[in-house]
Amino acid sequence: MGEDISRLLEGAPEAWGDFVQCHGESLLRMAVLLVGDRDTAQDALQEGLLAAYRARQRFRGEARFHTWVTAIVINECRKVNRLSAQRERAERISASMPEPARREDTSASAEFGSLYNAIASLGEQEREIVTLYYFNDWKVSAIATFLGLKEGTVKSHLARARNRLRSILRRIGEGDDE
Amino acid sequence: MMSGDDTERAEAAKAPEHAGHTKFTELTDNAESEAAEHIEAPEHAGHAQLMDDAETDRLIGNRLKEELAGLHVHGEWVSAVMRQMADDVDRVSGADGPSAPASQAILWLRRCQKILNAELEIPLPTIMTAGAAVAATALIVATSWQITAPQPSVHMWRVSESHHGAAVIVQEVVIKL
Numbered sequence: 001m002g003e004d005i006s007r008l009l010e011g012a013p014e015a016w017g018d019f020v021q022c023h024g025e026s027l028l029r030m031a032v033l034l035v036g037d038r039d040t041a042q043d044a045l046q047e048g049l050l051a052a053y054r055a056r057q058r059f060r061g062e063a064r065f066h067t068w069v070t071a072i073v074i075n076e077c078r079k080v081n082r083l084s085a086q087r088e089r090a091e092r093i094s095a096s097m098p099e100p101a102r103r104e105d106t107s108a109s110a111e112f113g114s115l116y117n118a119i120a121s122l123g124e125q126e127r128e129i130v131t132l133y134y135f136n137d138w139k140v141s142a143i144a145t146f147l148g149l150k151e152g153t154v155k156s157h158l159a160r161a162r163n164r165l166r167s168i169l170r171r172i173g174e175g176d177d178e
Numbered sequence: 179m180m181s182g183d184d185t186e187r188a189e190a191a192k193a194p195e196h197a198g199h200t201k202f203t204e205l206t207d208n209a210e211s212e213a214a215e216h217i218e219a220p221e222h223a224g225h226a227q228l229m230d231d232a233e234t235d236r237l238i239g240n241r242l243k244e245e246l247a248g249l250h251v252h253g254e255w256v257s258a259v260m261r262q263m264a265d266d267v268d269r270v271s272g273a274d275g276p277s278a279p280a281s282q283a284i285l286w287l288r289r290c291q292k293i294l295n296a297e298l299e300i301p302l303p304t305i306m307t308a309g310a311a312v313a314a315t316a317l318i319v320a321t322s323w324q325i326t327a328p329q330p331s332v333h334m335w336r337v338s339e340s341h342h343g344a345a346v347i348v349q350e351v352v353i354k355l
Binding site for chain 2: 025028029032033038112113114115116119133134135137162165166169172
């Protein structure tokens, strides 16, 4: 899709409306994968879109506009993950509670499928790698550069994730056959 | 193996720490046509393994997208609110900021009220994309006016936790009008 970049940079309401309408869904789904639940993902997306809107004059055209916004939304996901972790820690300390199960308990776990849940249970970095690779279709080299990692590290994460997800796929396949 | 172009792109790319300071080039060009390059397995990996991994990746990608296919953005709503945001945010929270003329702020807040009322008609859950901007901007205006009377009479506006405080202030501001 070729956005009207000049109109987006001007802040034209129609251009932004069209942009969100065109890309909002995939950005939201990516955010759900990265943060682990729908409400937080909506939060991260809205903050990301707002940040992009406000920063639009700083877009230098070195990437597609959509890719630039994607990167900003990923940053917002990281922020909310950090805030969420801080809040959980504070709550645990104040309530002297045992560490709660991560992510699997979110409302999204029941809503989405087995692969989603497997990815949601990964650590943040591995989850970003898997999401960018499988959902956003980024290449290993691009992911490595974006995350500031060596390609070998990305490949290692992917190999581990692939084995895990492959076994889940097989189980899904067996379930379908029954 | 990365091509020369890939290397160039990768070296120019950096994970953005701050919105707008991003310096990275196109990361996803030709993603589909380069599916074969998608798998960059170690060179010692056998051909059969590569093919198996490629097929596994294809299945995982497809399945993952299927699992999330039911997650939708309420496009009409988002679009409408984004338009409103684009129209209003700069003017109210931008250079004029808290010193914006009261008449302009009132006009804006009436629009805000209209948006909030419109949102109430939409089945939940919806994405609050520009609602946050609306709330944040209203917060700025409300702060500058020192509006504090907590007597919300409008319907509860569903907001995510981080925007709850701002939304309450929006309600307070709206009932003052």
